[in-house]
Amino acid sequence: MNKYILSIDAGTTSSRALIFDKSGKEIGKVQHEFSQYFPKEGWVEHNATEIWISQKLAIQEVLSLTGISINEIASIGITNQRETTVVWNKNTGEPVYNAIVWQDRRTTEFCKGLKNQGMEPMISEKTGLLLDPYFSGSKIRWILENIPNLRAKAAAGELLFGTVDTWLIWKLTNGKNHITDSSNASRTMLFDIHKNKWDDDLIELLEIPKVMLPKIVSSSGFLAEARLEEWDKGIPICGIAGDQQAALFGQLCFQAGDVKNTYGTGCFCMMNTGTKAVASKNKMLTTIAWEIDGKIEYAVEGSVFIGGALIQWLRDGLEIISNSEEIEELALSVEDNGGVTFISSLTGIGAPYWDPEAKGGIFGITRGTKKGHIARAALEAIAIRSTEIIIAMQKDSGIKFSSLKVDGGASMNELLMQIQANLLSSTVVRAKTTEITALGVAFLAGLGCGFWKSQESLKSLWIKDKEFVPKTDEQNKKMLELWKRRIEKILQ
Numbered sequence: 001m002n003k004y005i006l007s008i009d010a011g012t013t014s015s016r017a018l019i020f021d022k023s024g025k026e027i028g029k030v031q032h033e034f035s036q037y038f039p040k041e042g043w044v045e046h047n048a049t050e051i052w053i054s055q056k057l058a059i060q061e062v063l064s065l066t067g068i069s070i071n072e073i074a075s076i077g078i079t080n081q082r083e084t085t086v087v088w089n090k091n092t093g094e095p096v097y098n099a100i101v102w103q104d105r106r107t108t109e110f111c112k113g114l115k116n117q118g119m120e121p122m123i124s125e126k127t128g129l130l131l132d133p134y135f136s137g138s139k140i141r142w143i144l145e146n147i148p149n150l151r152a153k154a155a156a157g158e159l160l161f162g163t164v165d166t167w168l169i170w171k172l173t174n175g176k177n178h179i180t181d182s183s184n185a186s187r188t189m190l191f192d193i194h195k196n197k198w199d200d201d202l203i204e205l206l207e208i209p210k211v212m213l214p215k216i217v218s219s220s221g222f223l224a225e226a227r228l229e230e231w232d233k234g235i236p237i238c239g240i241a242g243d244q245q246a247a248l249f250g251q252l253c254f255q256a257g258d259v260k261n262t263y264g265t266g267c268f269c270m271m272n273t274g275t276k277a278v279a280s281k282n283k284m285l286t287t288i289a290w291e292i293d294g295k296i297e298y299a300v301e302g303s304v305f306i307g308g309a310l311i312q313w314l315r316d317g318l319e320i321i322s323n324s325e326e327i328e329e330l331a332l333s334v335e336d337n338g339g340v341t342f343i344s345s346l347t348g349i350g351a352p353y354w355d356p357e358a359k360g361g362i363f364g365i366t367r368g369t370k371k372g373h374i375a376r377a378a379l380e381a382i383a384i385r386s387t388e389i390i391i392a393m394q395k396d397s398g399i400k401f402s403s404l405k406v407d408g409g410a411s412m413n414e415l416l417m418q419i420q421a422n423l424l425s426s427t428v429v430r431a432k433t434t435e436i437t438a439l440g441v442a443f444l445a446g447l448g449c450g451f452w453k454s455q456e457s458l459k460s461l462w463i464k465d466k467e468f469v470p471k472t473d474e475q476n477k478k479m480l481e482l483w484k485r486r487i488e489k490i491l492q
Helices: 046-064 108-115 120-127 137-147 149-157 164-172 200-205 243-250 308-316 326-331 371-397 414-424 438-448 455-461 474-491
Strands: 004-010 014-021 026-033 071-080 088-089 159-162 180-181 215-219 220-226 237-244 259-263 267-274 285-293 295-304 341-343 360-364 403-407 426-431 464-468
Touching: 004 046, 004 164, 004 438, 014 046, 014 438, 026 046, 046 164, 071 164, 071 243, 088 137, 088 164, 088 200, 088 414, 108 120, 108 137, 120 200, 137 149, 149 237, 159 164, 164 180, 164 220, 164 237, 164 285, 180 220, 180 237, 200 243, 220 285, 237 243, 237 438, 243 259, 243 267, 243 285, 243 295, 259 360, 259 371, 259 414, 259 438, 267 285, 267 371, 295 371, 308 371, 326 403, 326 414, 341 371, 341 474, 360 474, 403 414, 414 426, 414 464, 414 474, 438 455
Parallel strands: 004 071, 071 237, 180 215, 259 403, 403 426
Antiparallel strands: 004 014, 014 026, 088 159, 220 237, 259 267, 267 295, 285 295, 341 360, 426 464
């Protein structure tokens, strides 16, 4: 009877539920967007209850849409936007504040203060992360410091923290399971990735009661049991992974040196480094990729905060396009960027620069500049930022990869993918499914319940869509030279 895996993909802008069969084929998908809140400059929030309601609705609707019964679901996998922080009351189940999103920069000054105290080397050594507002730890502290009467409740064990996976599992299990996996825990700035446990020194430094933190479980195996009120039985949850780790798994990047880049709201490039946690000398992040059967595998990661969001801004902010798909046609309406460089640091800039206060800029505008030049420069910016990260990863790991596997909504932009291949001088390979993150956690859940027997057996399920072979020309060189010169102006 167990014919399918249900994937919950809790993203930054929407809640999705997908069903996959044994061949890895997507059988059905439902997506519900939820509200984005920007209370102040640099602040980004979600309503955690709205996330849960939209996610629950997506689950119910995908089962209804496909006509698949819960008796046919072998297990559930959950993947999620990672550093986003939810704190809720253990007794009432109600969030005490909006979820603070990974993009949020409100703790910049606090993080600066810790840096000035010389804390970053210790934090980086234990966590593999940089001291940045991006991660959950400073967000938890902010909630406890700024919402009245929470400190005492937290100390008394009345408050729980979780990234979005933890929050959804708590709701799906009616408050029975307060858990997360190592891949998500490794993004909190509270977790020792070498010892695979919460770190007492970090918890004390950030003044967070340990009782708030979830139990750490494997990324694959029987982890909990989900049960909605209309279900007459529970369904095992057998896979958990942060979204980028799930994408790495979905791309079958099982060997050290395998690399993928996800072109979503941001761009997230990750390289498998095997059982070795590679300490970056180029301001990359070292993170846990997954834990399976007690074995931990690591990855290095570089994040571009603004990827597809740059195209959204051209649509909603500048209004030079009416929908995101128009960007490719507009960029192809000109032969090149016309000397225009788009520095895409609209919410600060991540690896390898890590300047939370950096602003964006469009350079090289003349009377001859057209919308097409700006569109092309925007696509080039996404590819250049990804290139910077991939080159840094290669330096850190000492491994030169042969090809880049790509996924995410913006990977469907063929001009962007060709520019990426050109800049890397490497083949770019796009997977047939664009839902690689959901597929990745489906693989983890399927392995965890015996639906699939081994990682090796998954290889026949991955299907290539298209390869982009690099072309070398002077335009690429000129583009990079202008970028290097102009980004210095932003970082001054």
